[in-house]
Amino acid sequence: QQPVQSPQAVILREGEDAVINCSSSKALYSVHWYRQKHGEAPVFLMILLKGGEQKGHEKISASFNEKKQQSSLYLTASQLSYSGTYFCGTEASNTGKLIFGQGTTLQVKP
């Protein structure tokens, strides 16, 4: 089952914060977050493993709520370079197979 991302799209001004959620109906082993700019390859941001870990990457962090089977990506003090489409990829067990959500498009304006 494909995870569900929300919201579908976000428009921000530089310096504003955003949260992107990724929910699954299945028990998850891990959640992977990627950012993709138009016409380019998805770029790896971080992995969240079951256990409720919270990780950070510059001003981007994420959490994984095992009980809710939900991961959230937090973007603080957004920069123009944060614009793109964010995908979560979920893994039900340690198989390497990722099922991606439909994506959340983030646009940061000056």
Added chain:
Amino acid sequence: NAGVMQNPRHLVRRRGQEARLRCSPMKGHSHVYWYRQLPEEGLKFMVYLQKENIIDESGMPKERFSAEFPKEGPSILRIQQVVRGDSAAYFCASSPASLGAGDRNQPQHFGDGTRLSIL
């Protein structure tokens, strides 16, 4: 460039022809994954391969599509008798081999993709 290399970047085929997409994983990576992406949509898992083995092909269409990752050379995604609906971006990703019990998951690194257009 030590990244995942895909070629060609763009491929145009007429209906009924064959398309071959190539992927060389990052140095030291022995796991390869293929994904398909339609415009404005997410990445759809197709197949997961290790050297000379198909691990999971649950996302591959039953007909016309095949994938291999030989002992030597790149991974190949082959589409026979292409149809208009095969038009998409095809991405390859690679990850290192599992290191054993202490290894808790490895990220997949993506190539720039092959844009396949069917006339």
